[in-house]
Amino acid sequence: MADVEQQRRALPPWALRAMDSGYLLPALFVASFLEAIIVPIPLELILIPLLLLQPKRRWLLALVALAGCLCGALVGYGVGAWLFDSLGQSALATLGAEQAFAEFKQTLAEQGFMAIVVVGITPVPFQVAMLAAGATQYPIVGYIVATTLARGIRYFGLAMLVALFGQQALSLFKRYGKRLSGSLLFIAVLGYGLYWWLTK
DSSP states (O other): OHHHHHHHHTSOHHHHHHHHHTOHHHHHHHHHHHHHHTOOSOTHHHHHHHHHHOGGGHHHHHHHHHHHHHHHHHHHHHHHHHSIIIIIHHHHHHHTOHHHHHHHHHHHHHHTHHHHHHHHHSSSOHHHHHHHHHHTTOOHHHHHHHHHHHHHHHHHHHHHHHHHHTTHHHHHHHHHHHHHHHHHHHHHHHHHHHHHHHHO
């Protein structure tokens, strides 16, 4: 019971209200969508307590978070492709990511698919990848596949972390979040390398 109360206290009020009123899935979708576009709050800090509180819907929660992120990713791509000079520049200024955008744009030109996967898994603001992919007219199918792979690894990886470590998952994420991201990135790169080798 104490664990449940601790997990509930880790959630913001809107998430508690959504969970208690039965609208958790739509609220999580919207939160993931907004986090993907501009809100600089790690969704993981909300998702982990929810995964702990609702273990029977663990994989569904991860899927909804992924769906919200993908919709946000499409909006971000569209802003980069058609509204970069207005909304795109403003978004980068708000995030303080102008330099990161310039660097990632070059990386995207050189590494393409894997550049998007790397940013999608690591703590670098994903808005940078969205805007750069749209601004450079990166193929949208490849962009969506890379985003799905990256964020799928991230959200379903969190669900697996909660399944393995339970209540300790949140403290582990707070303490070792960057290392966990690095481990997930290594798995993604390894998988991509194996795919490249098999299809060579």
